[in-house]
Structures are given as structure tokens and as C-alpha cells.
Amino acid sequence: MSETSSAADLLRRHAEHEYAGELDALARHDERPRPPGWRLSPQAVVTYLMGGTLADGSVVRPKYVGERRLMETAVATLCTDRALLLLGVPGTAKTWVAEHLAAAISGDSTLLVQGTAGTGEEALRYGWNYARLIAEGPSRAALVASPMLRAMERGAIARVEELTRMPADVQDTLITVLSEKSLPIPELGAEVQARRGFNVIATANNRDRGVNELSSALKRRFNVVVLPTPATAEQELEIVRRRVAELGEALAIPAEPPALEEIRRVVTVFRELREGRTEDGRTKLKQPTGTMSTAEAISVVGSGLALAAHFGDGRLRADEIAPSLIGAVVKDPVQDDVVWREYLETVVKERDGWRDLYRACRALG
Template sequence: MTHLPTTPTDVLRDHAEHTYAHELSALAAADTHPRPPKWNLSPRAVLTYLLGGVAGDTEITPKYVGERRLMEVAVATLATDRALLLIGVPGTAKSWVSEHLAAAISGDSTLLVQGTAGTDESAIRYGWNYARLLAEGPSEAALVESPVMYAMRHGKIARLEELTRVQSDVQDTLITVLSEKTLPIPELRSEVQAQRGFNLIATANNRDKGVNELSSALKRRFNTVVLPVPDSLEDELNIVTRRVEQLGRSLGLPAVPPALEEVRRVVTVFRELRAGLTGDGKTKLKSPSGSLSTAEAISVVNQGLTLATHFGDGVLSARDVAASLVGAVIKDPVQDRAVWNEYLEIAIKKREGWKEFYTACREES
């Protein structure tokens, strides 16, 4: 079988530095503020890239909707000798912010270590090409760089996802890297010293607290920024709408805006069940076992739009939304189903303008 060469339009999800290359280029051209060593943009321009604004004649779209000060602290941290730790519940844009920070600062968001229970030291330090190691013995040519080592050599930003999923002894591999800014290679009696511009962004999940708690020594090497859930319904609605439009373009869905009222209902349901309280503050609710994050709300709306496009009339309806929403809420078939059914009856059934939505959710349940 012959495979055609991959073109940018074939990529399902391109890296931030490619997707937003025109914005980054415009920001660099208009940037008159001082830049830290090896940074592509000044901290002010990085902040504009994250929060949105204008660079010359180019509109810069917001990548993060939330408190400005949090992003100021995050950007400023990366200009110091402290690493950055982004913490939050699932779906609070930790990975998204991490990717865009690396793209704006280094022009490369791909220097990524995905933390898991099986991540070993070689993923953070280095590994070996064992064929060359056996044939030639330890040498630079046999060395396989980790993303962290590469970032140190070239003065770039490295990323480490889900740090608290990594075993504690592997986590502590970072201590020398972050404190001494050096990575020893005892087999070669040498070391890699970090070039100016190097830093590390790690992410961690609030719900993983205690899984592999960071040591005190490692915590001291990070400046921690906690990313909260969106403050208001309108903020979260804005985030969901923007991301759904972006995903729709990448998936080749028709450029039809989603029915805003249906999206608002999804966001309202997620916020109320997450908070355990109706939006008017009058009725207490039980919360399901899942996180009901903004990222999941985006998935629900995106799946609903896909159903509407391929099996409906192209317009997002309550029935399309309900088909995806029920599965997002009900993770435990017994406990969560009871919570969901109770919510429908005490919060949704008599809500003005929600009758079609209530009926669709009842049918799907």
C-alpha cells in the first residue's frame, strides 16, 4: 500500500507552535520589550499570546480564559531559576497552558515526558542505544537523550506531565537538574550543563494528591500555580465554545456554530453537579463520582455536534447533547445513575425552557 506524504492538513491536532505560527510571528515582529536569554518572545508578549490581544494588525486569540495574575506568575517563574508546577483538578487546562507556554517561549512544545507509574529514570535523564553500547561501549554516540537532556543542551523548555504519577525515586532524579542545573553522566565521567533559557514545566492533578507525593526537596525547586475551574458560567461557556470550534475545524465538521443554548445547558449541568448546588443557590445536590471538568464538557458538545452533523440535520439539539451527556455523568452505573436521576427531577424538570432537554435526558437514561 502506498502512503501519501503527510501535509499539515492531514494532522489531526498540530502542535501549538504550528497552529498559531502566524500569531507567534506577529508577536515577535511587534515585540519591543526585553527578552530573557533564548526566549523567542518577551514575557509581556508571551502573556499577550496566552490571554489574547493585538500584535500589529494581527488579532491574538486567547488561549487561557481566567485570572491574569496566574499567567503573569507562571510566565515570570520561567524567567527565573525556579521550575513551574501547574496544579489543578482534571480539565483545568494544565497541559494546554504548559504546551502554549513552551511554544511561545521556545518555539517547541514537543520536549515532553509523559509521567506514569511505569516512567523510569531514563525518561528524565538519558538512555542507551544498546546495539551501539554492546559494540562500542559507553560513548556519546550510544547515548539516547531524554527530552529534558535535549532541553538542557539547547536552552529550551521541557515539559513533564502528571508528575505525581511518577514513582518518588524517579521524581527525585529532577533535584540535581533543577538545583544544580546539571545532569551527570557517570558512565562517561561527564555531565550536561543547562544552557541559559532552560526550564521545566510540570503538571499535577489535585485528585492524585498522596499517590506519589513530592518530596520537600523537590517541592522547593518548583514555584506552584494552582489553576482553578472557571470562575463564572460565562467564562466556562466561552472556553467550551472556542475549543469546540477549533476541534470542529480539525475534524472537518461543517463550520456551523453550535446552538449556544444547548452548550449553555451542558455547562450549567456540569457546574451545578460539580458544585453540589443549583446555580440560584437554593437547592443542594449530590455530586457524581466523575470530575465533570471543562474538558469533558467540550467533549460532550463536540460529540453532540458530530451526531447532529452525520445523523441529524446539522443543528445541535437537546437529543444530540443528551446522548453524550449521560455517559459523561454516569461513570458508576448504580451510584451515579441515582445522582443523575435525582438531579433531573429536583433541578431540571420544572426549569423554564428546559422541557425538551429534560425529556431527552430521561430517554437516554
């Protein structure tokens, strides 16, 4: 199988491959100073994230819709010796932004450590090929490098997802890496020193505070950028529209592009339940236990589009939106069900032009 056909068969390509054309165009037109080890200047990295039109007419699509200053702050942090911590509630594009930052700066977004309760120190440091270790004893050939160690050797960006999910003693493995820019290997009497261009982008959820809080020593090694939920309905609408269009293309869903009005209704429901009040501010609402994030709104519209394509006439309507919408709201079958039924009867039922959505949701119980 050829490399081209193999790439075409991938369900999701890494950012540096999916947007290779834009990254190449930015590199060609980038005349500003680049920090050591960077493939683009900080200004070009921000343009890659926020979108723009280059001198030759090439269009760079926005990867992040929000305040430009947040992205400038994130990129400026990575120019220094401080690591970057992207903080926010689930679904605020922390992982998405981290991936694209690594792709634009290093050309490689795959040096990733996924934080879980079971993540061990070897995920941040190194492990061993035990067959070689037993046969040959400790040697560099027997050492299995972690993504962090490989990033240090290459002078690239390492990513750590869900940092606060890791046990505290594993988190603190990062202290030496971030302060000394080196990783000791005492078994070999050696160390790996980071090359220029190395840095770390970590993500954490606001709602995870108290799970495994960062130590004071580790907190001092990070600059924190908080990614908020979209400030306005129009901003959130644009995010959902763009991502659903990209997903529909990537997954080859044979349906019409979703009508803007259907997306607007989903976004309105999500924003009202998330904020605990109707958009006109007149009615207070109970809030569900879930985050009602933009990422979930994208999933609701995407699932509806798939239903319309494969079990309908290809046009997205309330009947296709309702199942995923209810699933997104009702995470707790007791508490959230009460919240949803009250919202359905007091808001959706009474809102002009929403009777079809009311009927579709009622039909599903």
C-alpha cells in the same frame, strides 16, 4: 507528499505550528527585553496566552480564559531559576497552558515526558542504544537522550506531565537537574550543563495527592500556580464555545456552529453538579464521582455536534447532547446513576425550557 499537504493531514498540530502566524506577529512587534534563550519577551508571552490586538491590527486569539495574573505569575517564574508546577483538578487546562508556554518561549512544545506509574529514570535522564553499547562500549553516540536532556542542551523548556504519577525515586531524578542545572553521565565521566533558556514546566492533579507525593526537596525547586475551574458561568461558556469551534474546524465536522443556548445548558449542568447546588443557590445537589471539568463539557458539546452532523440535520439539539452528557456524569454505574436520576427529576424536569433535554435523557434510560 509535500510538507504543506502533510501538515494539512495532521489531526492536531503542535501549538508552535498551529499558531505560527500569531507567534511571528508577536515577535515582529516585541520590543521589550527578552530573557536569554527566549523567543519572546515575558509580556508578549502573556499576550499570546491571554489574547490581544497588536499595533498593526493583528489579532492574537486567547489560549487561556481566566485571571491574567495567573499567567503573569507562571511566566515570571520561568524567568527565574525556579521550575513551574501547574496544579489543579483534571480539566483545568494545565496541559494546554504548559504546551503554549513552551511554544511561545522556546518555539518547541514537544520536549515532553509523560508521567505514569511505569515511568523510569531514563525518561528524565537518558537511556542507551544497546546494540551500539555492546559493539562500541559506552559512548555519547550510544547514549539516547531524554527530552529533558535535549531541552538542557538546547536551552529550551521541558514539560513533565502528571509528575505525581511517577514513582518517588524517579521524581527525585529532577532534584539535581533543577538545583544544579546539570545532568551527570557517570558512565562517560561527563555531565550535560543546561544552557540559558532551559526550565521545566510540570503538571499535577489535586486529586492525585497521596499517589506519589513530591518530596520536600523536590517541592522546594518548584513555584506552584494553581489553575482553578472557571470563576463564572459566562467565563466557562466562552471557553467551551471557543474550543468547540476550534475542534469543529480542525476535524471538519459538517455541522452548524452550536447554538449558544445549548452550550449554556451543558455548562449549567456541569457547574451545578460540580458545585453541589443549583445556580440560584436554593437547592443542594448530590455530586458525582467525576470532576465535571470544563474539558469534559467541551467533549460533550463536540460529540453532540458530530452526532448532529452525521446522523441529524446538522443542528445541535437536546437529542444529540443527551448521550454524551449522561456518559460524562455517570462514571460510577451505581453511585453516579443515583445522582443523575435525582438531578434529572428535581432540576432538569422542572426548569423552564428544558423539557426537550429531560425527554431526551429519559429516553436513554
